[in-house]
Amino acid sequence: MSTAGAPLPSLDLQDERLLQGKGRRDIPRLILERVRVGELGALPVVLGLVVIGIVFGSLNSVFLHSENLVNLLLECVPTGVIALGVVCVLLLGQIDLSVGSVSGLSAAVTAVFFVNKGIPAGAAALLAIAIGLAIGFLYSFVFVRLGVPSFVITLAGLLAFQGVQLWLLGKKGAVNLPFDSALVKFAQLDFVPKTLSYVFVVLAAGGLFVTGYLRARQRRSAELSAASVQALLVRSLVLLVILGLAVFYLNQDRGVGWMFVFFIGLVLVMNYVFMRTRFGRSMFAVGGNVEAARRAGISVRRVYTAAFVLCTGLAAVGGVLSAARLAAANQQSGGGDVNLNAIAAAVIGGTSLFGGRGSALSALLGILVIQSISNGLTLLDLDSSYRFMITGAVLLLAVAVDSVARRSRASSGLA
Amino acid sequence: MAVATKTDGRDGTAVLSLRGVTKTFGAVAALTDVELDVAGGQVVALVGDNGAGKSTLVKVLAGVHTPDAGTILFEGREVSIPNPSAAQHLGVATVYQDLALCENLNVVENIFLGHELAPQRLDEVAMEVRSWELLKELSAKIPTVRIPVASLSGGQRQTVAIARSLLGDPKLIILDEPTAALGVAQTAQVLNLIERLRERGHAVIMVSHNMSDVQAVADQVCVLRLGRNNGVFKMSDVSTEDIVAAITGADENAHSRRAAKSAAKDARSATDKEAEVS
Numbered sequence: 001m002s003t004a005g006a007p008l009p010s011l012d013l014q015d016e017r018l019l020q021g022k023g024r025r026d027i028p029r030l031i032l033e034r035v036r037v038g039e040l041g042a043l044p045v046v047l048g049l050v051v052i053g054i055v056f057g058s059l060n061s062v063f064l065h066s067e068n069l070v071n072l073l074l075e076c077v078p079t080g081v082i083a084l085g086v087v088c089v090l091l092l093g094q095i096d097l098s099v100g101s102v103s104g105l106s107a108a109v110t111a112v113f114f115v116n117k118g119i120p121a122g123a124a125a126l127l128a129i130a131i132g133l134a135i136g137f138l139y140s141f142v143f144v145r146l147g148v149p150s151f152v153i154t155l156a157g158l159l160a161f162q163g164v165q166l167w168l169l170g171k172k173g174a175v176n177l178p179f180d181s182a183l184v185k186f187a188q189l190d191f192v193p194k195t196l197s198y199v200f201v202v203l204a205a206g207g208l209f210v211t212g213y214l215r216a217r218q219r220r221s222a223e224l225s226a227a228s229v230q231a232l233l234v235r236s237l238v239l240l241v242i243l244g245l246a247v248f249y250l251n252q253d254r255g256v257g258w259m260f261v262f263f264i265g266l267v268l269v270m271n272y273v274f275m276r277t278r279f280g281r282s283m284f285a286v287g288g289n290v291e292a293a294r295r296a297g298i299s300v301r302r303v304y305t306a307a308f309v310l311c312t313g314l315a316a317v318g319g320v321l322s323a324a325r326l327a328a329a330n331q332q333s334g335g336g337d338v339n340l341n342a343i344a345a346a347v348i349g350g351t352s353l354f355g356g357r358g359s360a361l362s363a364l365l366g367i368l369v370i371q372s373i374s375n376g377l378t379l380l381d382l383d384s385s386y387r388f389m390i391t392g393a394v395l396l397l398a399v400a401v402d403s404v405a406r407r408s409r410a411s412s413g414l415a
Numbered sequence: 416m417a418v419a420t421k422t423d424g425r426d427g428t429a430v431l432s433l434r435g436v437t438k439t440f441g442a443v444a445a446l447t448d449v450e451l452d453v454a455g456g457q458v459v460a461l462v463g464d465n466g467a468g469k470s471t472l473v474k475v476l477a478g479v480h481t482p483d484a485g486t487i488l489f490e491g492r493e494v495s496i497p498n499p500s501a502a503q504h505l506g507v508a509t510v511y512q513d514l515a516l517c518e519n520l521n522v523v524e525n526i527f528l529g530h531e532l533a534p535q536r537l538d539e540v541a542m543e544v545r546s547w548e549l550l551k552e553l554s555a556k557i558p559t560v561r562i563p564v565a566s567l568s569g570g571q572r573q574t575v576a577i578a579r580s581l582l583g584d585p586k587l588i589i590l591d592e593p594t595a596a597l598g599v600a601q602t603a604q605v606l607n608l609i610e611r612l613r614e615r616g617h618a619v620i621m622v623s624h625n626m627s628d629v630q631a632v633a634d635q636v637c638v639l640r641l642g643r644n645n646g647v648f649k650m651s652d653v654s655t656e657d658i659v660a661a662i663t664g665a666d667e668n669a670h671s672r673r674a675a676k677s678a679a680k681d682a683r684s685a686t687d688k689e690a691e692v693s
Contacts, residue, residue: 011547015558215540222540278534281520285528288517295515296529297500356519 010225044401045349045365048394049372056376063376066253072375073256074187077263078103078322079338080367083345084270085314087363088307090346091274092287093355094150096139096308098157099315099342104334105165106132106319110183111175111329112168121183125320132316135161136309143308144301150308158339166331174330177323187324190258194251200261201247205240209233259321263364266314270360283307287355318342337388344391345370348398352406369394429454429488430586430618431476431507436485438471445471446482446642453587453618458609460629460650461622463639464662469622472639473589476620477509478502490586508580512592514572522546522560522567526579549578552615553608570601577608587618594628606632626655638662 056063082099089096106128114124135157142153169175177184192200209232216226250256274280285293286303294300322338323329347353348369349362373394377387433451437444446468453459463469474480476487478496486493489505496502502509516525523539523546532538546560555574557567564572573593580588590609594602602625609632612619623629629636629650636653638645638661646661 012543012559012561015556218540222544224540224543276537278531278537281524281528281531281537284520284524285517288519289515291513292515292517293528295499295511297503298529356517 010220011223013225042350042361042365044398045362045369048348048369048398049365052369052372052376056372056379060376060379062379066249066251068375068379070250070253070255070257072371073250073260074325075375076367076371077187077257077259078318078325079341079345079371080263080318080363081266081321082315082318082338082342083349083363083367084266084360085311085318086342086346087270087349087351087358087360088283088310088314089150090343090351090353091283091355091358092304092307094143094304094307095343095353096150096154096157096311096315097339097343098135098154098161099311099318100334100336100339101158101161101165102132102135102312102315102334103319103322103338104329105161105168106316107323107326107329107333108165108168108175110320110323111177114181114183115175115177121177121181125183128320129313129316132319133309133313135316136312137305139312140301140305140308144304162335165334169329169331174328176328179327183320183324184327187257187259187321188327191255192258192261194255197247197251197256198244200256201240201243204243205236208239209236212236259325267360267364270363274360279303279306284356287357289356315342337391340395341367341370341374341391344395344398347402348395350402352402353399366398369398428491430490431620432488433472434486434488436472436475436482436487438475438480438482444642446475448485448643449639450644450647451620451637452647453620455586455618456613456616457634458613458619458621458632459635459637460633461620461637461639462624462626462629462658462662463645466641467639467662468642469639470591471642473509473591473620473622476502476507476587476589478507503583503585506583506586507589508583508585508587509589510573510576510580510591510593512595514576516564516572516576518565519563521563522550522557522575525564525575526582528579530582545582546578549581550574552581553578553611555608556604568601569597570604573597573601573605574608577605577612581612585617587620588612589620589622591622592624593621594623594625602628626658629658630655640664 053064062068082103086096086099109128109131110121110124113119113127114121117124119127139150139153139157142148143150166173179185179188212227212232212235213229216229216232219226247256272280274283282293282298282303285296285298286300290300293303319334322333326333345366346358346363347366349359349364349366351358351362351366370391373391374387377390429452431451431453433449436446436449436451438446449468449472451459451461451472461469461472471480475482476496478499478501481495481497487496488494489507494505496505496507499509517528520528523543526546526549527542532541543560550557550560553574555571555578557571557574564575567575577588577590577593593605593609597605606628609619609621613632613634621629621633633650636646636648636650636658638648638658640662645664648658648661
């Protein structure tokens with residue numbers, strides 16, 4: 001084991017076949033190499049967002065205005081939360097086509113029980129979310145016990161829960177939420193105080209550095225390779241600068257909405273669940289190879305149940321938020337393009353439709369793309385017919401990029 | 416226990432002993448009065464034609480099927496294996512032919528799948544270190560443990576599957592057709608692995624169709640035919656031909672009949688034929 005003179009490489013870097021960067025100069029080469037073999041990560045989406053910014057910014061000066069961006073971020077949240085739930089079922093290789101209807105039903109429940117029945121807004125929202133969770137249990141029961149494909153179950157749910165929504169809303173077909181209710185304020189008027197928003201930025205960058213540093217120290221003490229302190233510092237500084245500039249720009253107007261912070265929080269929590277818990281690991285395993293997961297002792301039924309419940313639960317949360325954002329629930333709540341936007345957001349963000357690949361971050365990135373396009377087209381005064389066509393084309397493009405990347409991963413043996 | 420005394424007189428203490436194990440599926444007797452002994456540090460090859468009952472026997476040991484009759488002695492105690500987790504609990508690890516790996520997960524994730532350390536806050540470092548330890552013990556040729564299993568070769572995957580089976584430090588490891596889908600070099604690699612398992616003192620049952628693999632690593636060959644024992648041979652004093660004869664049923668086999676006749680006449684010509692057959 002002793003190598004004369006040269007320090008022993010880390011435990012995980014001892015194989016001579018490993019191609020590794022030896023210094024800073026190798027970093028661009030390594031990045032290029034990753035792109036070539038199809039490990040694109042979030043790169044295409046970020047590039048897409050930049051292109052969208054340039055195109056719509058040049059077509060309409062309002063698009064990049066901080067006021068518009070503040071609204072855009074808030075608009076992202078309801079569908080973004082729903083997309084986060086969609087990621088859960090997509091990871092397992094399943095689909096939920098009823099997230100729109102469930103969110104619509106949840107909006108209707110919140111509004112009807114809050115306004116018409118007079119129970120507190122928070123209680124009404126909790127009731128709506130509880131109904132969402134119950135729907136997930138129902139789906140998973142039918143899926144796990146009866147073996148009906150999730151596609152069919154949720155297609156039935158799509159229709160059925162839209163029916164319940166219409167029935168709840170009654171003849172009038174719409175319920176308005178009072179503007180002074182906490183729910184509506186949260187979605188429309190509550191913004192993070194400017195100083196606090198910068199504190200958040202520093203906390204985010206600092207948190208990234210500290211967790212990275214602790215992990216690197218732990219790895220080094222176990223004689224594994226680890227990121228250098230400089231690399232960690234650079235990463236955190238980049239995040240600090242980007243977030244700082246973004247928040248500064250948003251603060252020129254009203255700033256960052258609390259609802260958006262709530263969404264980011266949810267994304268971070270789900271990211272932790274996916275990446276750092278046994279449950280998250282078992283979701284990827286079930287999405288990759290159900291039989292292998294079962295033989296490894298994972299309770300596959302429980303994983304399916306949890307995923308469906310998470311999905312419909314988050315869809316219900318999204319519904320409550322959309323009612324709050326709109327200050328109303330009506331027959332169109334959760335209808336139209338909500339369903340497809342949520343699924344498209346997850347896919348555009350990089351979650352595979354075939355299971356086993358994806359991340360919580362994809363919901364955030366995907367919904368930013370979808371909402372930017374929709375917002376930009378609205379500003380251009382284009383008809384919703386164009387909006388549908390363009391969103392459809394973008395969805396196809398995103399999936400095509402994913403498929404091409406998958407193929408190059410396969411040809412370089414990484415699929 | 417009367418049955419337990421049967422294992423006496425063998426070299427080494429038997430980790431696993433089967434006595435009179437019988438399993439029927441409806442009208443079909445898949446296993447009838449099967450006996451099998453494996454000691455620690457011993458490789459027993461389980462051979463037989465298609466439908467001989469090898470898979471059923473493996474499934475009985477893995478807890479997938481429960482036998483209708485007979486006793487299973489594990490380290491001298493009579494045990495029942497009602498389900499797969501009971502088998503794991505006893506210390507029986509099974510590596511199935513299809514390996515059951517998740518292609519989208521990396522090596523560490525696959526090795527620890529279902530047994531992750533610190534479920535609420537996965538201890539990636541400890542898992543990675545342990546994975547390297549296991550792979551090093553097997554002298555495995557895997558460049559990095561942080562790539563998806565999809566990018567590994569067949570032999571490397573087999574290594575990962577075997578490393579995973581070692582995680583709970585099992586007494587008995589059952590390998591179902593470990594070399595079936597592998598090339599020459601990879602087969603050699605897996606056979607090395609099996610030798611290493613023996614050196615570590617594990618009892619190994621290897622199901623195989625490949626006689627040269629069996630001859631390369633097995634200490635003992637247990638032949639099943641139509642769900643019954645058809646001979647247990649010490650590898651040192653048996654030829655491939657004898658094993659093939661036992662697998663196919665000697666009476667119905669032209670090759671073995673001729674070989675037997677010639678052997679009686681002239682030992683020299685028999686060895687020539689043996690070369691021909693193999």
